[in-house]
Amino acid sequence: MSDTILIWGAGAIGGVIGAVLAREGHAVHMVDIVEDHVAAMRDGLRIEGPVEDFVQPLMASTPETLTGQFDRIILAVKAHHTEAALDMALPHLAPGGYVVSAQNGLNERTIAARIGSERVLGCFVNFGADWLEPGRILYGNRAAIAVGELDGQITPRAREIHALLSLVEPDAVLTENIWGYLWGKLGYGALLFATALTPLSMSDALDRPDHRPVYEALGHEVMRLAAAEGISPLGFNGFDPEAFRRADRAGMAKSLDRMVAHNRKTAKTHSGIWRDLAVRKRKTEVDAQMAIMLDIARPHGLEMPVLARMVELIRDIETGRRAQSPDLLDELSPLCA
Secondary structure, three states, X not given: OOOOEEEEOOOHHHHHHHHHHHHOOOOEEEEOOXXXXXXXXXXXXXXXXXXXOEEEOOEEEOOOOOOOOEEEEEEOOOHXXXXXXXXXXXXXXEEEEEEEEEOOOOHHHHHHHHHOHHHEEEEEEOOXXXXXXXXXXXXXXXXXXXXXXXXOOOOHHHHHHXXXXXXXXXXXXXXXXXXXXXXXXXXXXXXXXXXXXXXXXXXXXXXXXXXXXXXXXXXXXXXXXXXXXXXXXXXXXXXXXXXXXXXXXHHHHHHHHHHHHHHHOOOOOOOHHHHHHHOOOOOOOHHHHHHHHHHHHHHHOOOOHHHHHHHHHXXXXXXXXXXXXXXXXXXXXXXXX
């Protein structure tokens, strides 16, 4: 069992990683709470889209049927499911084993609080993928992947996971600054949450001139908070953290243009946030990814009015009080002065 990679959460991210690693000859065991998806993966998980198109049979279990312990667990559940997933997954973590957080947000903090930071490996993923139905995942585009120790050391296990993720993304990065990538993704993610307020694609929403001040303000608020936390965020796929931190209007405009161009080339036209709201009609990661920053900002005395209001609007859509509309971005505009 110790040589087998346990992937907890076989949705968009976990499904792509697991299928590629298994195809390349690695022993992989998938865990998911959706029984139909588990059954379908045993017959063969279909990865489809412009990047890859193949079917890979996988060992798969529900949490209730999983047995054994594993040295490596890749956690790939939604951020707001992290605690519940850990409750079920940690009994299957072997002594001396570790968890890789292939998630969005600052979930490494949550995991480290449970098992210690020395047993957590940070991971940043930005490729586009969507869970379509049991046994089917859209792999929409290639994009940045990075992995690193929370304390910045380059260790054998970090090299090992980097080698594995390089099978998924040949340009995957082994980094001494994984927190820089994770905070960069929070800034990028804030912009994607704003696009999900509308029915528009990521590119079309980001490209609208009248709403550019909203995206600029959100990026600035998050990058300013990262600086207060002593983090040096890193850019990727068009996102320029330094331009947003300095509120450099020309630099932010160029960054947004590059983000539009990057997202024009993907088969995943809308964010996973949009999909949660518009298609799957379920709660998003807004509390675990975005609202948590309001708590982090408070001891620094930083106000984040645009982010705070955006969180409220996302919650309104989740509960059916509001419908997705570009008008919601108009409501944020007065806060951006």
